Amino acid sequence: MPDTGPLPSTDKPLSRLDDLALFGAPPLFGTPRHVNRPQAPERAVFDALMDDVWQRRWFTNDGPLVQELERRLSDWLDVPHAVLTCNATIALDLVMQGLGIEGEVLLPSYTFISTAHMLTLRGLTPVFCEVGPDMLLDPEDCAARITPRTGAVVATHVWGSPCDIDGLQALCDEAGIPLIFDAAHAFGGRYKEHRIGRFGAAEIFSLHATKAFHACEGGLVTTCDGDLAARLRLTRNFGFSGSDRVECAGINAKMSELHAAMGLCNLDVFEQTRAAARAIHAGYRDGLAGVAGITLKCPAPEEDNNHHYVVCEIDESALGLSRDALLSVLSAENVFARRYFFPGGHRSPPHLARTEASGLSLPRTDAFCGRVLLLPGGSAAQPDEVARICTLIRFAAAQAEAIRDRL
Numbered sequence: 001m002p003d004t005g006p007l008p009s010t011d012k013p014l015s016r017l018d019d020l021a022l023f024g025a026p027p028l029f030g031t032p033r034h035v036n037r038p039q040a041p042e043r044a045v046f047d048a049l050m051d052d053v054w055q056r057r058w059f060t061n062d063g064p065l066v067q068e069l070e071r072r073l074s075d076w077l078d079v080p081h082a083v084l085t086c087n088a089t090i091a092l093d094l095v096m097q098g099l100g101i102e103g104e105v106l107l108p109s110y111t112f113i114s115t116a117h118m119l120t121l122r123g124l125t126p127v128f129c130e131v132g133p134d135m136l137l138d139p140e141d142c143a144a145r146i147t148p149r150t151g152a153v154v155a156t157h158v159w160g161s162p163c164d165i166d167g168l169q170a171l172c173d174e175a176g177i178p179l180i181f182d183a184a185h186a187f188g189g190r191y192k193e194h195r196i197g198r199f200g201a202a203e204i205f206s207l208h209a210t211k212a213f214h215a216c217e218g219g220l221v222t223t224c225d226g227d228l229a230a231r232l233r234l235t236r237n238f239g240f241s242g243s244d245r246v247e248c249a250g251i252n253a254k255m256s257e258l259h260a261a262m263g264l265c266n267l268d269v270f271e272q273t274r275a276a277a278r279a280i281h282a283g284y285r286d287g288l289a290g291v292a293g294i295t296l297k298c299p300a301p302e303e304d305n306n307h308h309y310v311v312c313e314i315d316e317s318a319l320g321l322s323r324d325a326l327l328s329v330l331s332a333e334n335v336f337a338r339r340y341f342f343p344g345g346h347r348s349p350p351h352l353a354r355t356e357a358s359g360l361s362l363p364r365t366d367a368f369c370g371r372v373l374l375l376p377g378g379s380a381a382q383p384d385e386v387a388r389i390c391t392l393i394r395f396a397a398a399q400a401e402a403i404r405d406r407l
């Protein structure tokens with residue numbers, strides 16, 4: 001259901017079990033609160049760019065707004081090459097082609113399923129690895145799975161927190177294979193002295209509407225490798241280097257001018273977006289402080305995290321409620337929390353069959369998939385709504401035993 005503008009919500013008492021929507025009371029919110037609500041730039045700013053597009057009648061194919069956004073992103077991220085695409089999933093495909101990757105590719109199972117699917121569709125074999133306690137690809141586990149068949153490692157900066165970039169780079173250098181980062185969540189983040197975007201052979205950002213910085217749909221590859229960037233520019237446009245000169249096999253992975261305009265508008269206000277998201281995250285930190293069994297993931301200040309995701313770990317025995325029971329309580333109140341990533345890549349078709357055949361065991365990934373819950377973050381909730389969501393969760397925690405009995 002679409003989420004429509006500033007949101008009416010009901011104030012309701014929370015003193016008895018019957019006050020919960022799960023047991024028949026009216027919901028806390030009159031309309032859904034999702035985990036994401038896309039940043040929408042000022043219409044007048046977007047419209048002015050659209051007027052130019054209409055004037056030019058140049059809608060796609062490496063137009064001036066795409067070129068401008070690439071220049072600005074390259075500056076902002078301090079990386080020599082920024083190549084825009086239609087989305088991050090296809091961008092990964094172009095990078096795999098551009099680097100000539102074959103065989104097996106190591107990746108975390110605890111990430112969005114698009115990566116494993118894209119590798120499979122390209123004829124590569126995804127090899128799922130374990131994450132560390134920080135939910136990020138574990139270099140030691142990764143090292144143990146490298147074989148002569150390994151063609152590359154694709155590591156995700158999950159929830160915008162940087163991977164152990166030095167550790168992963170060292171093991172990829174030793175194996176002589178490229179390291180690619182899925183930076184879909186990590187726009188604006190930092191690792192040591194650099195912004196995310198100039199590490200490994202390439203980093204890939206998603207500019208999907210649900211991301212901290214977005215272009216409605218879109219992908220961005222950043223790299224220090226000029227040859228790779230040139231190949232990506234060819235392959236995103238059917239392999240054309242001139243109007244009728246084809247250099248190689250390619251597909252249509254271009255970004256349109258309309259999407260680039262949205263990206264330009266959102267880049268202008270990214271720091272405000274980030275500051276608002278940080279305030280929302282802090283609201284949850286205060287509101288959930290001291291609730292036994294709920295741990296909010298709090299990024300370290302030096303990460304410069306975009307704070308777009310509000311990630312909780314639910315400890316069922318300490319809370320007295322399972323993650324999924326809490327999810328049901330919240331959903332009934334129109335708070336559509338999400339179980340990202342569930343059930344994990346190695347347990348999702350078509351990859352599950354290989355997991356079962358090989359007896360692959362990733363206990364830490366399974367544990368995260370079973371206990372992580374995302375709450376409405378960024379601009380998906382207003383500060384007063386965060387306070388109400390936290391009150392609801394505290395009430396559910398206090399009533400855990402009774403809720404469990406009644407479920």
Ligand code: T4K
Nearest residue numbers: 003034035036037038087088089112114184206207208209
């Ligand atoms: N790597 C990682 C680590 C990723 O997270 C992703 C994408 C990718 C790679 C691939 O990037 P892209 O190829 O997409 O560029 C969503 C997004 O579709 C997907 O882009 C994203 N990750 C993933 C984590 O989430 P869904 O199916 O779970 O999201 P969806 O459509 O249910 O949206 C989430 C919530 O946002 C909804 O509950 C409603 C709300 N929403 C959504 C849209 C699109 C709105 O309020 N307005 C909107 O316009 O996949």
